[in-house]
Amino acid sequence: MGRVAGKVAIVTGAASGLGEASARLLVREGARVVLTDINETRxxxxxxxxGENAxxxxxxxxxxxxxxxxxxxxxxxxxxxDVLVNNAGVVVVADVEHTSLEDWRFVNEVGTDGTFFGCKHGIAAMRKxxxxSIINMSSLAGIGGYPLVFAYAASKGAIRAMSKSIAVHCAQNRYNIRCNSVHPGGIATPMVQGFIKGAATVTSGTEESAAKLFSKLGEPEDVAHMVxxxxxxxxxxxxxxxxxxxxxxxxxxGVVPY
Ligand SMILES: NC(=O)c1ccc[n+]([C@@H]2O[C@H](COP(=O)([O-])OP(=O)(O)OC[C@H]3O[C@@H](n4cnc5c(N)ncnc54)[C@H](O)[C@@H]3O)[C@@H](O)[C@H]2O)c1
Structure with a gap:
């Protein structure tokens, strides 16, 4: 019998990286999983x-x-x-002085708004x-800030605080709905490859030097097991x-490595 046998889960941003790994492991452990993403092909x-459970x-x-x-x-x-994994996210590499309103809105619409909508409507469905269990993908950047990804860190901080407010709201109302946030460090996914490229550009360094921001990268499955x-x-x-x-x-x- 799988660890999540019989449960129905939705995983957003499931076409890649941590969402894909989480969906795969949830199916392996017996859940029926709805994978969602804007990338339809992948x-x-x-x-x-x-197979049939996805x-x-x-x-x-x-x-x-x-x-x-x-x-x-x-x-x-x-x-x-039964399970909502708010995983979809995007990053723009820019400090506060170089973050445009457009970039700020883009990152926060996907991360902050997307997680809010998911929680709001997910709670209604879970109550029925x-x-x-709601699992919100935040980041180390949501705990300690991260100057190179200013909008992203702000969004991940919002997701962290949102998760606690939701957890208490659901407990106070005896909904039997839990809400927790997950804060990965560097995990080898397309997002981190993109970040390394972006960091090399804004610091006028090489990708090799930008990659050194991470002493060691984890694997997507390291996060999927937590999910x-x-x-x-x-x-x-x-x-x-x-x-x-x-x-x-x-x-x-340090939480702020740069
Ligand atoms: N990889 C890391 O080291 C790391 C660290 C901390 C937090 N995270 C967080 O984990 C989550 C997954 O990141 P990843 O590294 O797997 O990235 P990724 O880029 O590999 O995957 C993100 C997925 O989200 C999808 N997506 C983007 N915009 C969307 C939208 N508007 N609606 C639906 N789907 C959308 C993309 O198509 C993609 O499939 C993100 O929230 C990210 O911020 C990742």
Whole structure:
């Protein structure tokens, strides 16, 4: 019997990186998983490779109307929603002095607005299902700030605080819904490759020197295992907590490494 057998989960940003790895592990542990992303081609490929317990639905997390439609589709098809992984995110490499309003809005629309919409409508669906678990993908940048990715760190800080407010709200109202935030350090995904390229450009350095911002990169599965734990009933007394996954980087190198 899998660790999340019988549960119905949605994972946003599941066409790549941490979302893909989380969806794969949730299916392996017995969940039925709805993978969503704006990247339809890759999202479908991932879902198809996972068999009958995975389905892809195209979804832009910035759009509240699409959230309402996706959750309704999930309830119509599966009759319940137990797990919500708000994972979709984007990064723009720019400090506060070089962040345009457009970049600020783009990062916050995907990260902050997307997570808010997911939680708001996910809670309604989970209440109908008797409870559930919300897992919000924040970052080390959401704890200590990170000057090179100013808008991103602000968005991840908002996600961290939002998660705690939601956890307490749900506990006070006895919804049986938990909410936790996950804070990875450098994990080898397309986003981190893009960050290294961007950091090399803005610091006028090489990609090799920018890569040294991370002493060691983790693997997407290192985060996916945490997602499965938080999705499962093993974490039934865990809510409002934050989980750093960084192999000590934030201690030994400081949360603000640059
Ligand atoms: N990789 C790391 O080291 C790291 C560290 C800390 C936090 N995170 C967070 O983990 C999450 C996943 O990151 P990743 O490294 O796997 O990145 P990634 O770029 O590999 O994957 C992100 C996915 O989100 C999707 N996406 C982007 N905009 C979207 C939108 N508007 N609606 C729906 N989907 C959208 C992309 O198409 C992509 O498939 C992000 O929230 C990121 O901020 C990653």
């Amino acid at each position: 999202g479908k490929e991932v879902a198809d490779s996972l 389905v892809f639905m195209k979804h832009d997390v910035r759009d509240e109307g699409q959230w309402i439609a996706i959750i309704n589709r999930i309830l119509a098809r599966f009759g319940r929603l 299902s008797g409870g559930g 499965v734990y938080l999705a499962s009933d093993e974490s039934k007394f865990v809510s409002g907590a934050e989980f750093v996954i960084d192999n000590t980087a934030s201690i030994t190198e």
